[in-house]
Amino acid sequence: MDFALSDTERDLRDWVRTFVRRELVPLEPEVLRRERRGERGLRPEELRALRQTAREAGFWGLQTPSEYGGMGLGAVLTALVEIELGRTFVPFSFGGAADNILFACNEDQEQRYLLPTIAGERVSCFALTEPGAGSDAKAIRTTARRDGDEWVIDGEKTFITNGNEADFAMVFAVTDRAKGADGGVTCFLVDRDLGWKSELIATMGEWGPASLVFDGVRVPARNVLGEVGGGFALAMRWIGRGRYLLPARALGACERLVEMAMEHARTRHTFGTPIADRQAIQWMIADSAVEIEALRWLVLHAAWQVDSGLDSRHAQSMAKLYGGVKANEIVDRVLQIHGGMGYTRELPVERWYRELRLLRIYEGTDEIQRRTIARNLLRGYASVSGVLG
């Protein structure tokens, strides 16, 4: 059993670590100031410039296959990158990425959707959730009706990330009610100028998803992504693309937060001694460190299963569940250690507190992950002895 990083893994991790320290962390005070004023933390031109700097060092399209100009990184390498990016709240991601399901585009769609998305010229959004269908995604009611060479889409989507910024949406609609999710849902590539409307939803986080309305939107038949009836499988592929990635970012945030808590605990004195000398504070730090370590191995183990071609769904659900629950407990402890200062907007702790809360909800709530894990165990698909048997 070898837990060491290879030279490639260490080099890549170290490059991103340095990039975060040199390029992103110095932006943090300004990002906080802007967000307090209700503005975006990073301006589009700043994001472009940062992505260009990274690109010049070869960091472009982390998981985009090399034939599309990307790095084609595996899951473990990508997780290592995400952990480092998580160490800052500056809203950065490397350029050159596209939703995994866009690689199902045919040649004509590649030119219109996939390639411009990789190039950063077009922005996509993934539109599955509806007011009446979140965890129970099979209950979607948006319909698409064939009319000659077009499909006519009617319905409403909600909580769609990038829904207010995107210029095209990957929309999942029922095309055969009798078949439902089993062959009766289709994915459409729908340009904004075909007539759908979006409205921002204010959330406790710094960025808001949107609700989308499709009122008789006519979409050319050539905009079906994949096969008619193959939409639900595509949706599950998008959601399952990397449940290890969200907890990986949260893990980086937890590392940084606990470092901040330790720094504060060493320098803050009460009753004549640093609070770091108090057992109450030490236990919070110790528990957080143990949980961070456990999360690291859950994340990397799930990523290793992906790279090994194993069925990683059980491991990914465990990483997502544990990451969401523990990151929230850890940020709460870190806020507590900072006392009143932790509650202010002078420090980023409350910002992380609000942001990390989302991890327990999107891309499968805690309860849905538990349901998956318990089902796998009870039906004998997975064992409590883990992969070692």
Ligand SMILES: Cc1cc2nc3c(=O)[nH]c(=O)nc-3n(C[C@H](O)[C@H](O)[C@H](O)COP(=O)(O)OP(=O)(O)OC[C@H]3O[C@@H](n4cnc5c(N)ncnc54)[C@H](O)[C@@H]3O)c2cc1C
């Ligand atoms: C900021 C944000 C961004 C998002 N981005 C996107 C996006 O880009 N695209 C997209 O399609 N969706 C997106 N979503 C939607 C997200 O995936 C859903 O909110 C999530 O799946 C939960 O669905 P719901 O909100 O309808 O809650 P519900 O499904 O109504 O669940 C409500 C509660 O009941 C629990 N529950 C539900 N079923 C069960 C069960 N069987 N057993 C036990 N408990 C259960 C849930 O865990 C939850 O606690 C986003 C959501 C948010 C908040």
